[in-house]
Amino acid sequence: MVILTILLAGVGVYAIRIFDLFLQQRLTLLTFDFRFDYVPVFSEHIFGWQQSLIDSVEGKTVIDQGYEAIYNGQNVGIGAIIAQTVTLIRTGCQIVVLLCMMGFLSIWPAAIVLGLNLLQYGFQRIGNQWYFKHKKEQNRITSYQSYFVRTLMKRSTGKDIRLFSMFDLFHHHFMDLIQKLVTWQRHYSNLSLVINLGQRLVNIIGLALSLLILIALQNVSVAALLFAISAIQTLNLNFGNFRDAYVKVGKNLVFVDNFRKFMAFPYRQDQDSIENKVSGSGKIEVRDLAYAVNGVSLVHDINFSVKRGEKVALVGENGAGKSTLIKLLCGLYTPSSGSVSIDGQNIATWAPATMRQRVAVEFQDDVILHFTIAENVACTTPQQIDTARVEAVLDEVGLEDFVAGLPSGIQTFIGNELNENGIQLSGGQKDKILFARVLYRQANINILDEPTAALDPISEKQFYALVDEKLDQKTTIIVTHRLGALATDDVKILVMKDGTVIAAGSHRWLLANCDYYRKLWSAQRSLYVGGDRHEAS
Ligand SMILES: Nc1ncnc2c1ncn2[C@@H]1O[C@H](COP(=O)(O)OP(=O)(O)OP(=O)(O)O)[C@@H](O)[C@H]1O
Structure with missing residues (x-):
């Protein structure tokens, strides 16, 4: 049997x-x-x-x-x-x-093994509770660690680290992190050691106890005893695996x-109140707009309106809040208070897809993906790309000759992450592709954050001519530090300082009525006309 x-x-x-x-x-x-x-x-x-x-x-x-x-x-x-x-x-x-x-x-050895395993589970729970209590700390350390790995692996940061000999600095922070990691690990492994020792001890006691009971309860043969030892050990192992x-x-x-x-x-797409209306003339109304992060105000008390087809320039010193304001205008940030309405509708109720159809945005830090030029301009799958339109907008932004000289034209890959024949773009070419992306969208509101920062003077001139021609009937907001290009009567200039709009009007009106704008203007003018370069200070 x-x-x-x-x-x-x-x-x-x-x-x-x-x-x-x-x-x-x-x-x-x-x-x-x-x-x-x-x-x-x-x-x-x-x-x-x-x-x-x-x-x-x-x-x-x-x-x-x-x-x-x-x-x-x-x-x-x-x-x-x-x-x-x-x-x-x-x-x-x-x-x-x-x-x-x-x-x-006999049922006894099995019962003892079961009981002792429950005891071991108790040990394991103590370890677990400690683990969960300190998990947040470990997560934070792991996330710091992944930053180091990502930064070192990234080609662009690797270049800076080499050029500025930042390795010591890197090493300093990395060692600091390793120290924290080692401390955490030491605590955890000490605790694990105690728990494992406890579990092993319980195991040995369990095995000995089971065998003693078996011998005491009945007259067992050596073969049955050997079988019992192996069965108890296998049972224990399985209990252990079950527990783990x-x-x-x-x-x-x-x-x-x-x-x-x-x-x-x-x-946002889950909200009931989402409006999917995509038509409208492109009128923007900003009322008492404010935005704060962790209680710190980034922009506040902003009120202005932009008529359909109007050209608006947003100017001001670094850190004045220009990029934050345009992130609010295109719905990337939700206002802390106040509202942004487009054609009478508060954009807080808009679905992201509606926003993408109505507003085309170009940011300073936009990324060009390592896909083809056509895909980067059209931002859609190859089957849905309107190739003629891509070629037309690339033409308009002045990349016609550049693209014509590429082996695969608009199908050429940018960067070599996904294609070994991919090409590298200069800063200005990147800006032109980003602007082509805006033109391709044909939205009736266009928001451009420093679109000419990397352009040469001739390209910058072409850019503004293009804005006049192609975005003629479209509402356009441009953030810029180069005031000269917008010094015409048909551009409304919003002057930002310390997180709010302190004045609004044409270039001429602002020169006559806003001291701060006059200061910005003369500082820049002095650089161009060879006047006193220290006038600004
Ligand atoms: N997500 C954020 N969290 C905290 N502070 C932020 C955040 N974004 C921007 N800031 C701060 O808000 C202020 C305004 O930044 P913003 O980028 O809007 O300025 P800007 O006018 O566009 O400057 P620049 O001309 O240099 O591009 C800055 O002091 C910046 O440090």
């Missing part, structure tokens, strides 16, 4: 192990599919977020960990939970088989929790 039981149990355990191979294979494919199904959902969701949320520490943590929850296959997050659940099922089955098998000898899997599920639920938080963040 004992022999038959052993045989049956052995077959049962190995059958489960073989079944496990198939489970593991299915699991690998499942987590792979999961990654491809959910990563686009994740990215799509971020499009609906407020920029201020993406910029915040909270947003960054939830993005990083939420992404990890779905992207790291079976190691972290949802993939790990599925993998550990499979382990739970597998070890659970093995435990049941082993318990039945041992029941033929259970604990890992708990740990990975933290990542999933972050994924859940991520999906629950306010998503």
Whole structure:
């Protein structure tokens, strides 16, 4: 009977192990599919977020960990939970088989092993509680660490580090970080050591106790005793694996929790009040607009309106709040108070897609993706690109000859990350592609943040001629430090200082009525007409 039981149990355990191979294979494919199904959902969701949320520490943590929850296959997050659940099922089955098998000898050893494993779980819980209590600290350290890795790996920062011999500085901060990491790790491994020692001790006691009981309870043969030793050890091992899997599920639920938080963040497309009206003349009204971050006001008390087709220049010193204001105008930031309305509708109620149709924006720090020129201009999939329109706008911004000289024309890749024949752009060429992107959009409101910063004088002149011609009937707001180009009567100039608009009017009117504008103007004029270069100070 004992022999038959052993045989049956052995077959049962190995059958489960073989079944496990198939489970593991299915699991690998499942987590792979999961990654491809959910990563686009994740990215799509971020499009609906407020920029201020993406910029915040909270947003960054939830993005990083939420992404990890779905992207790291079976190691972290949802993939790990599925993998550990499979382990739970597998070890659970093995435990049941082993318990039945041992029941033929005596139920006591099995009961003792079970009891002692519960005790071990208690130890593990202590370790876990410490882990979760200090997890935030470890997350922060890991996020600092990833900054170092990202910065060092990035080609552009690598250049600066070499040019300015910043390695010592880097090393200084890195060592500081490593110190924190080592301290954290030391605490954790000391605690793990104590817990593991406790668990091993409990194991040995358990094995000895079970055997003693077995001997005391019945007259067992040596063969049965040997079988009992091996069965108890296997049972213990399975209990251990079961426990580990259970604990890992708990740990990975933290990542999933972050994924859940991520999906629950306010998503503008979910709002009931979203307006999808895309028509309108392009009239902008700004009322009592203010924006603060962590209680610090960046812009405040802003009131102005822009008529359809009007050209507006936003000028002011560095840090005056110009970029912040245009981020509010195009809905990237949500005002702390006040409102921005376009054609009588508060843009806070607009869906992001509506905003993209109505407003085309060019920022100083816009990125050119390592895709083709045509894709960078049209910002859509190859099938949807209007090639003739792409060529026309590239022509208009003065890139006709440049593109004609490229081996694959508008299909040439920019940068060599995705294509080894990709080309590098100069700063001015990049600005021209970004402006071509705005023209391609054909929106009736265009907002341009320092669009000519990298342009040569001839290109800058062409740029303003193009604005006059192509954006003639369209509302256009341009942030610029080069005042001369906008010194005409048909441009309304908003002068910003310390986070608010202190004056608005034509160049001539401002020269006559605004001391601060006069100061900006004469400072710049002196550089161009060769006057007193120190006039500004
Ligand atoms: N996300 C942010 N969090 C905190 N402070 C910010 C944030 N964005 C901008 N600031 C601060 O707000 C102020 C205005 O910045 P903004 O970029 O709007 O200035 P700007 O007028 O465009 O300057 P520049 O002419 O140099 O481009 C600056 O003091 C800047 O440090």
